[in-house]
Amino acid sequence: MIASILHGRWPLPASWRLTAGQVPTTPSSGSSCTGIQVRDLWVERQGRTLVDRANLDLEPGNVHALVGPNGAGKSTLLSVLAGETRQNHGQVTWSGRPLDDWCPNALARCRAVLPQEAVVTFPLTAWEVAKMGRLPHRTPEQDTPIVHECLKRAGVLHLSGRDYRSLSGGERQRVQMARVMAQVYETGPQRPGVLLLDEPTSALDVRHQLRLMELLRTDAARGRAILVVLHDLNLAAAFADRITILEGGRVADSGAPRDVLVPATIRRVWGVDCVVETDTHTQCPWVRLRYGASKPHCELESLP
Numbered sequence: 243m244i245a246s247i248l249h250g251r252w253p254l255p256a257s258w259r260l261t262a263g264q265v266p267t268t269p270s271s272g273s274s275c276t277g278i279q280v281r282d283l284w285v286e287r288q289g290r291t292l293v294d295r296a297n298l299d300l301e302p303g304n305v306h307a308l309v310g311p312n313g314a315g316k317s318t319l320l321s322v323l324a325g326e327t328r329q330n331h332g333q334v335t336w337s338g339r340p341l342d343d344w345c346p347n348a349l350a351r352c353r354a355v356l357p358q359e360a361v362v363t364f365p366l367t368a369w370e371v372a373k374m375g376r377l378p379h380r381t382p383e384q385d386t387p388i389v390h391e392c393l394k395r396a397g398v399l400h401l402s403g404r405d406y407r408s409l410s411g412g413e414r415q416r417v418q419m420a421r422v423m424a425q426v427y428e429t430g431p432q433r434p435g436v437l438l439l440d441e442p443t444s445a446l447d448v449r450h451q452l453r454l455m456e457l458l459r460t461d462a463a464r465g466r467a468i469l470v471v472l473h474d475l476n477l478a479a480a481f482a483d484r485i486t487i488l489e490g491g492r493v494a495d496s497g498a499p500r501d502v503l504v505p506a507t508i509r510r511v512w513g514v515d516c517v518v519e520t521d522t523h524t525q526c527p528w529v530r531l532r533y534g535a536s537k538p539h540c541e542l543e544s545l546p
């Protein structure tokens with residue numbers, strides 16, 4: 243995968259491709275963590291099954307999109323992978339080691355989590371929020387240039403001195419993205435890090451959505467494993483190597499975008515009509531919802 247991007251075989255526009263010189267070389271003080279394997283994961287809360295025997299593989303160098311209707315269990319699955327929610331059954335392994343065996347500090351140095359909502363009630367500046375990503379590292383001498391670069395990459399360096407609480411929703415989301423990138427900054431080809439991102443584009447305008455997805459592709463090419471929850475199927479189709487569809491806690495399908503984004507599955511899972519075309523520029527699948535289709539979508543509520 244990385245090789246195909248470096249050698250220009252990835253079907254995205256040329257301006258998005260990497261050169262070998264962009265690979266970071268900074269040594270890390272953290273432990274190395276690579277792929278994640280999820281096997282037969284089952285999560286139950288208050289008598290409800292939220293994740294039902296899910297299997298998932300997250301590989302270094304890949305952007306893996308997790309999609310599915312509201313309430314499908316995406317955030318629950320992501321928080322189990324993050325080590326923030328415990329499963330009832332099943333196993334999550336990081337680099338072949340059960341998640342429970344990982345020391346929390348080592349985990350925090352190589353994986354970063356972007357929650358759907360991050361509430362900050364203290365009067366912190368955007369800079370201070372982004373710098374929180376450096377807490378697990380204890381490398382104060384390196385923090386300033388790293389936080390500076392991450393805020394710049396997220397396009398919010400100019401907001402550094404602003405009170406985080408005064409920022410717009412999209413600005414806050416980009417500052418949180420800077421925090422996440424700062425947390426896994428040192429990871430690279432020898433020490434692939436993991437990003438677990440829950441709807442990182444939900445508050446972004448279309449330009450910033452594209453910028454963010456380009457950043458994720460760049461990070462994946464540096465060896466990171468990225469799990470990203472998305473509602474926009476076309477963003478997933480254009481930027482993900484693999485898509486897993488979750489439906490009612492179960493994996494409905496998982497595979498390459500063109501294999502899983504098919505009208506029959508989309509209709510069954512989301513209850514909407516669509517046609518799936520191929521984007522002539524990227525050769526990626528393009529999901530076109532059929533507005534005003536013969537059956538009003540409100541009547542599709544009764545679909546399973």
Ligand SMILES: Nc1ncnc2c1ncn2[C@@H]1O[C@H](COP(=O)(O)OP(=O)(O)OP(=O)(O)O)[C@@H](O)[C@H]1O
Nearest residue numbers: 287288290292310311312313314315316317318319
């Ligand atoms: N602690 C809990 N107790 C009971 N039900 C819960 C609990 N946490 C989550 N749920 C329910 O589990 C289901 C899955 O929630 P989750 O947040 O994982 O969905 P999601 O796929 O991320 O949805 P969305 O796309 O709306 O963010 C929802 O129906 C939610 O109401």
